[in-house]
Amino acid sequence: MAPVKVSKICCIGAGYVGGPTCAVVALKCPHIQVTIVDLNQARIDAWNSADFKLPIYEPGLEEVVRQARGRNLFFSTDVDKGIREADLIFVSVNTPTKKSGVGAGFAADLNYVESATRRIAAVATTNKIVVEKSTVPCRTAESMRTILEANSKPGTRFDILSNPEFLAEGTAITDLFKPDRVLIGSLQTQEGRDACEALAQVYANWVPRERILTVGLWSSELSKLAANAMLAQRISSVNALSAICEATGANIDEVAHAVGFDSRIGPKFLRASVGFGGSCFQKDILNLVYLSESLHLPQVAAYWRQVVEMNEYQKSRFSKTVVDTLFNTITGKHLAVLGFAFKADTGDTRESASISLIRDFLQERAYVTIYDPKVDDAQIWLDLSEALPSWPIETIKKHVSIARSALEACRQKEGIVIATEWKEFKEISWQAVYDQMSKPAFVFDGRMILDVEKLQQIGFTVKVIGRGDRL
Numbered sequence: 001m002a003p004v005k006v007s008k009i010c011c012i013g014a015g016y017v018g019g020p021t022c023a024v025v026a027l028k029c030p031h032i033q034v035t036i037v038d039l040n041q042a043r044i045d046a047w048n049s050a051d052f053k054l055p056i057y058e059p060g061l062e063e064v065v066r067q068a069r070g071r072n073l074f075f076s077t078d079v080d081k082g083i084r085e086a087d088l089i090f091v092s093v094n095t096p097t098k099k100s101g102v103g104a105g106f107a108a109d110l111n112y113v114e115s116a117t118r119r120i121a122a123v124a125t126t127n128k129i130v131v132e133k134s135t136v137p138c139r140t141a142e143s144m145r146t147i148l149e150a151n152s153k154p155g156t157r158f159d160i161l162s163n164p165e166f167l168a169e170g171t172a173i174t175d176l177f178k179p180d181r182v183l184i185g186s187l188q189t190q191e192g193r194d195a196c197e198a199l200a201q202v203y204a205n206w207v208p209r210e211r212i213l214t215v216g217l218w219s220s221e222l223s224k225l226a227a228n229a230m231l232a233q234r235i236s237s238v239n240a241l242s243a244i245c246e247a248t249g250a251n252i253d254e255v256a257h258a259v260g261f262d263s264r265i266g267p268k269f270l271r272a273s274v275g276f277g278g279s280c281f282q283k284d285i286l287n288l289v290y291l292s293e294s295l296h297l298p299q300v301a302a303y304w305r306q307v308v309e310m311n312e313y314q315k316s317r318f319s320k321t322v323v324d325t326l327f328n329t330i331t332g333k334h335l336a337v338l339g340f341a342f343k344a345d346t347g348d349t350r351e352s353a354s355i356s357l358i359r360d361f362l363q364e365r366a367y368v369t370i371y372d373p374k375v376d377d378a379q380i381w382l383d384l385s386e387a388l389p390s391w392p393i394e395t396i397k398k399h400v401s402i403a404r405s406a407l408e409a410c411r412q413k414e415g416i417v418i419a420t421e422w423k424e425f426k427e428i429s430w431q432a433v434y435d436q437m438s439k440p441a442f443v444f445d446g447r448m449i450l451d452v453e454k455l456q457q458i459g460f461t462v463k464v465i466g467r468g469d470r471l
């Protein structure tokens with residue numbers, strides 16, 4: 001049997017991955033009809049909004065949606081219709097860390113993957129290629145196959161592929177246009193290889209063939225966890241070194257530059273920071289830790305767990321620097337926190353280091369003014385309520401305000417904390433900020449973005465991650 005020619009794709013899950021990924025598939029494959037479905041009506045309405053107020057902010061995304069929507073790209077809450085019509089279905093639903101029960105705090109919650117899979121089995125009347133796009137533990141495809149086969153209609157066959165997504169938020173569109181690699185895992189049977197080829201042909205519309213890697217199902221699933229674990233490990237390594245730099249007078253920027261010049265190490269992903277955030281790194285490493293423990297590999301589990309522990313240490317170390325520097329107390333003091341998103345160029349706040357810092361400052365009874373160019377107020381209140389569950393929202397609101405510009409946030413503060421590397425924070429008039437601050441005026445740069453010497457000339461005392469005071 002030759003591989004099927006895919007003509008209709010359905011993507012279950014219109015989130016940060018399903019939305020941009022399948023919008024790009026539609027743009028690059030005008031001959032394929034792509035329908036992205038979700039249970040969340042508000043999200044689908046936003047994807048369909050007449051003024052293109054899309055539910056996520058991602059540079060370049062609006063242009064892609066403008067070109068393809070209504071042509072061969074559709075957004076809908078009719079999940080069943082999407083499934084029924086498609087010959088290939090991406091499952092791109094959320095897989096958060098489990099909050100309760102066995103494996104709570106570590107294992108992935110596969111509830112959404114299972115419901116989507118059960119829906120496919122219940123609705124499908126023709127053969128389907130089912131593609132795991134969500135990040136899942138190794139061997140999830142096996143559970144999906146069991147569910148599908150146990151519930152399928154007679155004569156309906158399902159082939160399951162793993163096709164993890166490697167895009168990073170903030171650069172999703174460029175990552176999708178020019179991926180380092182597309183990874184497809186399949187069973188090594190004739191049917192498995194045919195399904196793999198059918199999906200490879202979709203990507204081959206714009207991705208060079210040599211960048212489309214085909215491997216076994218379990219290798220593909222594990223490679224996604226491995227890639228994130230190794231990326232996060234680099235950040236925790238450089239952050240661990242940043243603590244040594246602060247104590248010795250070495251400069252982490254210079255150290256990372258020198259180390260990264262070694263072609264075996266390479267320069268990317270060596271930027272010390274206030275700690276990594278985002279919905280993936282911590283979740284996927286904890287998932288790997290859980291997998292290792294389930295496989296009775298405690299040393300392997302401990303090794304990866306340390307990457308997350310170092311990240312927690314980095315965040316609390318930075319909060320402590322702020323308190324120590326402001327004469328060992330921030331009670332009743334006014335701080336500005338610039339940046340609430342977990343990185344620049346996104347409005348996503350999941351696991352943002354900024355949330356941990358603000359929680360620490362509030363627990364010290366400081367007053368905090370937050371500014372972020374892309375995060376909604378409602379999201380800030382929600383995240384802070386979750387970070388401080390015993391605080392009524394009125395109490396949080398007494399201690400926190402949200403500003404409309406960086407300059408407004410910095411007005412008359414005792415300390416300014418840079419938590420996200422938004423470019424505009426480099427460009428504000430630091431002289432104007434200094435002039436209306438109480439003195440001594442402190443700036444804490446958790447992202448190494450400011451011109452320290454210039455700020456010092458203005459009169460600021462500047463504390464930068466990975467840069468000590470000793471000469």
Ligand SMILES: NC(=O)c1ccc[n+]([C@@H]2O[C@H](COP(=O)([O-])OP(=O)(O)OC[C@H]3O[C@@H](n4cnc5c(N)ncnc54)[C@H](O)[C@@H]3O)[C@@H](O)[C@H]2O)c1
Pocket residue numbers: 012013014015016017018037038039040043079092093094095112113115116133134135136165166167168169279280
């Ligand atoms: N965010 C990233 O940058 C990124 C990158 C690579 C991989 N991933 C992985 O991709 C997956 C999705 O992540 P995300 O950030 O897009 O999540 P998300 O929460 O933004 O989106 C998931 C969407 O799936 C929908 N959904 C859940 N169950 C459903 C069901 N049964 N039927 C229909 N819709 C359903 C939800 O309503 C939600 O809108 C996760 O496994 C994640 O680990 C994320």
Ligand SMILES: O=c1ccn([C@@H]2O[C@H](COP(=O)(O)OP(=O)(O)O[C@H]3O[C@H](CO)[C@@H](O)[C@H](O)[C@H]3O)[C@@H](O)[C@H]2O)c(=O)[nH]1
Pocket residue numbers: 135165166167168169170228231235268269270271272273274275276277278279280281342343344
């Ligand atoms: O040198 C660096 C690089 C990143 N970060 C921080 O690390 C976090 C994650 O950044 P990044 O990886 O750029 O964004 P994500 O969108 O979380 O993307 C990661 O997680 C995705 C979800 O699995 C994967 O698809 C991507 O390949 C992987 O890079 C952010 O808080 C960054 O500020 C640093 O502190 N230093």
